[in-house]
Amino acid sequence: MSSEETLRAALDALIAAAEHGYTAQAGGINACQLQKDGQVTGGVKYAEGQLVTLTMLRRRLAGHDGGSTRSAFSAAIADDLAAWRAALQAQQGRTPLSVPWVAYRQGGVDALEQVLALAMGTP
Secondary structure (H helix, E strand, O other): OOHHHHHHHHHHHHHHHHHHHHHHHHOOOOHHHHHHOOOOOHHHHHHHHHHHHHHHHHHHHHOOOOOOOHHHHHHHHHHHHHHHHHHHHHHHOOOOOOHHHHHHHHHHHHHHHHHHHHHHOOO
């Protein structure tokens, strides 16, 4: 298995774990219903941020052909991470602070940092 295939497999495993985490946090209730009922918590939003960013990254990396190098993957991940970090910083600077949205962005940042470490070979 090539390093790109290994990275894609690791990303799939992280997505499966994020799906499980989100489902556990949401208690089987869909996100729209949680929002409507006012039951959204930081834990749900953190898990959602992880799931969203990892799924978006998988779609983005699907556009890379089989000849892509590990450094090209790392660059794509780093670009996404920079965008999520900027969005997190913007959320942290808002008044009043929206804890669920900070948690959402933090979940995405943490997930991307984990994938980048894997891509760089430093898990």
